[in-house]
Amino acid sequence: MNRSNSGANLPTLRSHNAALVLDLLRAAGECGISRLELAERTGLTPQAVSKITARLRAEGLAAGAGHRASTGGKPRTVLRLVPDAGHAVGLHLDRDELTAVLVD
Incomplete structure (x- = not known):
């Protein structure tokens, strides 16, 4: 086993786990979702979910909903999710046209 690469995918794993949580927060809408439900649906530990949600709250992407x-x-x-926290731009460039999308 090559130990020099043992942590090489940690940032990718963190991004993947955060994306899982963000997607569930998005799907939950204004009603929101609890950390326990996030853990159950993602298969992540409650501790991992707590760290991810703390980071999302610190970044202004998530907030309490009661x-x-x-x-x-x-x-x-x-x-x-905080609706006005961020936006994304998508571009599709084709030979004959350009399509642009802006979403929150």
């Missing part, structure tokens, strides 16, 4: 009742213990904090 609380949900719990079946035991403290109420679950619900998170949602």
Whole structure:
């Protein structure tokens, strides 16, 4: 085993995991989704989800959306995407035309 490459894919893995969480936050809409639900749906550990969501909150991409009742213990904090936090531009260049898209 070549140990010099053992951490080479860590940034890629982090990006992939963050993309999974972002996609679920996007799909949840304004109602939001709890960290526990994110962990269950992504297969990530609750600790990993907490780190990812903390990073997304610090970057202004996610915010609290209230609380949900719990079946035991403290109420679950619900998170949602911040709609105005970012935009993306897509371009498709073809021989005869250019298509541009701007989305939030």
